[in-house]
Amino acid sequence: MSSPVFDYAPAPESRAVVDIAPSYGLFIGGAMRDPVDGGGFLSISPSTEEVLTEVAEAGPADVDAAVIAARTAYAKTWSKMPGRERGKYLFRLARLIQERARELAVLETLDNGKPIRETRDVDVPLAAAHFFYHAGWADKLAFAGLGANPRPHGVAGQVIPWNFPLLMLAWKVAPALATGNTVVLKPAETTPLTALAFAELCQQADLPAGVVNIVTGAGETGRLLVEHPDVDKVAFTGSTEVGRLIARAVAGTPKKATLELGGKAANIVFDDAPIDQAVEGIVRGVFFNQGHVCCAGTRLLVQESVVEEVIASLKRRLGTLRLGDPMDKNTDIGAINSAIQLERIQTMSDIGEAEGATRWSPACTLPERGYWFPPTVFTNVAQTHRIAREEIFGPVLSVLTFRTPDEALAKANNTPFGLSAGVWTEKGSRILWMAQRLRAGVVWANTFNHFDPASPFGGYKESGYGREGGRHGLSAYLVPDETVGGGA
Numbered sequence: 001m002s003s004p005v006f007d008y009a010p011a012p013e014s015r016a017v018v019d020i021a022p023s024y025g026l027f028i029g030g031a032m033r034d035p036v037d038g039g040g041f042l043s044i045s046p047s048t049e050e051v052l053t054e055v056a057e058a059g060p061a062d063v064d065a066a067v068i069a070a071r072t073a074y075a076k077t078w079s080k081m082p083g084r085e086r087g088k089y090l091f092r093l094a095r096l097i098q099e100r101a102r103e104l105a106v107l108e109t110l111d112n113g114k115p116i117r118e119t120r121d122v123d124v125p126l127a128a129a130h131f132f133y134h135a136g137w138a139d140k141l142a143f144a145g146l147g148a149n150p151r152p153h154g155v156a157g158q159v160i161p162w163n164f165p166l167l168m169l170a171w172k173v174a175p176a177l178a179t180g181n182t183v184v185l186k187p188a189e190t191t192p193l194t195a196l197a198f199a200e201l202c203q204q205a206d207l208p209a210g211v212v213n214i215v216t217g218a219g220e221t222g223r224l225l226v227e228h229p230d231v232d233k234v235a236f237t238g239s240t241e242v243g244r245l246i247a248r249a250v251a252g253t254p255k256k257a258t259l260e261l262g263g264k265a266a267n268i269v270f271d272d273a274p275i276d277q278a279v280e281g282i283v284r285g286v287f288f289n290q291g292h293v294c295c296a297g298t299r300l301l302v303q304e305s306v307v308e309e310v311i312a313s314l315k316r317r318l319g320t321l322r323l324g325d326p327m328d329k330n331t332d333i334g335a336i337n338s339a340i341q342l343e344r345i346q347t348m349s350d351i352g353e354a355e356g357a358t359r360w361s362p363a364c365t366l367p368e369r370g371y372w373f374p375p376t377v378f379t380n381v382a383q384t385h386r387i388a389r390e391e392i393f394g395p396v397l398s399v400l401t402f403r404t405p406d407e408a409l410a411k412a413n414n415t416p417f418g419l420s421a422g423v424w425t426e427k428g429s430r431i432l433w434m435a436q437r438l439r440a441g442v443v444w445a446n447t448f449n450h451f452d453p454a455s456p457f458g459g460y461k462e463s464g465y466g467r468e469g470g471r472h473g474l475s476a477y478l479v480p481d482e483t484v485g486g487g488a
């Protein structure tokens with residue numbers, strides 16, 4: 001007699017909690033306004049290809065108006081306000097994110113394609129946590145290790161990517177406001193909606209006009225913002241390619257810049273690791289958020305003696321992941337964010353096969369509409385393969401092997417990037433030995449992809465420079481007080 005097969009009943013989140021307007025303008029000086037010299041573009045839901053709304057594209061005069069609004073707010077109100085007062089606004093914004101958490105989670109899932117389980121349990125709570133954390137710092141900057149009276153830079157121009165739209169906004173806006181800077185932020189062109197919802201939260205919080213300004217648009221709008229002569233501080237998260245352009249543009253100017261760029265992280269599994277936990281960590285490391293994670297553990301390094309066991313267990317686990325409607329609360333893998341990104345993932349995977357690696361995906365049916373790619377594992381990967389060297393930014397894992405800790409370390413560090421790494425072993429001494437030698441900004445031990453606002457995040461080499469989060473992150477938004485008695 002065959003045993004009954006149980007399946008998950010659909011558990012869709014309701015879309016009724018969001019109210020998407022047919023079109024959106026720019027948030028400048030505390031109010032929404034139409035672009036003066038820009039145009040407009042459509043925001044599409046990647047899981048259905050449905051047009052969600054039309055969004056304004058800011059041109060030069062719009063970016064200029066936003067920077068002027070930020071400068072005025074900086075000079076007249078924000079830089080003069082005591083830290084404890086600024087902190088109250090940040091607390092208010094944090095609470096508003098919590099109050100409207102469900103709406104923000106649904107909006108993010110519709111606009112980005114990521115599963116509601118992730119927006120609900122990760123993106124939105126962490127965004128609120130960043131505001132809470134930095135609210136606490138606003139009146140304690142004298143204790144940040146930058147002297148008794150560290151000063152803000154002035155106007156921060158911030159450009160963010162599409163993989164964690166609201167969370168990246170929080171990483172940028174919260175420390176800037178806590179330290180007394182004002183902001184012009186440009187969200188990514190494929191995911192502007194939660195940033196526009198955040199503009200409403202700023203109004204609801206009675207944030208003084210011009211302290212936060214949001215200009216939507218694509219790369220050209222971003223370029224206009226970072227190259228604007230009255231921007232004092234540039235904060236960018238995105239690709240290494242664009243990071244290079246920005247580094248060139250700010251070189252030789254008085255502007256300060258932090259760049260959070262790409263990655264190709266090694267997730268290293270030693271033979272004494274608890275294999276089941278490690279497999280969970282591998283899945284979390286590379287298939288979380290469809291692999292659209294800069295610090296994703298996309299290069300799995302497994303000690304040779306356990307590679308068969310790890311791969312068999314990984315394949316079993318991947319067979320249980322559910323791919324499909326991101327609004328369903330049971331979905332593990334959502335849609336790829338855009339047609340362009342899907343094409344890049346397909347191309348890189350085809351290259352992997354052509355270069356001789358062995359490709360595997362679990363049996364899964366891809367929805368007919370929208371942009372989809374199955375979880376994919378490549379074995380027999382060599383260090384020279386492009387899938388082992390270049391960032392794919394999708395649900396694609398490359399597996400390599402090693403015999404000794406020295407070999408693991410050499411292979412892990414053999415990359416132009418240096419954002420994160422993972423180590424799985426029962427041995428504490430080995431964790432410390434590896435962590436000291438890995439050239440990566442974040443090293444996770446027996447876990448992967450855990451984030452906390454108090455923990456600094458950032459990279460080495462082509463992964464960029466500067467840190468976000470924690471006390472280290474504050475220093476990117478402050479000029480140290482060098483006077484006698486000051487200094488760290």
Ligand code: NAD
Nearest residue numbers: 160161162187188218219222223238239242260261262294
């Ligand atoms: P992208 O660099 O193409 O775009 C990022 C942002 O920059 C977008 O808002 C875009 O409109 C804007 N932009 C494009 N050209 C610009 C220019 N010339 N001047 C100024 N702004 C410009 O990257 P993406 O495809 O949106 O995001 C994916 C990349 O981001 C991946 O490489 C990923 O690793 C990286 N990322 C890094 C981190 C991190 O913290 N290190 C976090 C998330 C994503």
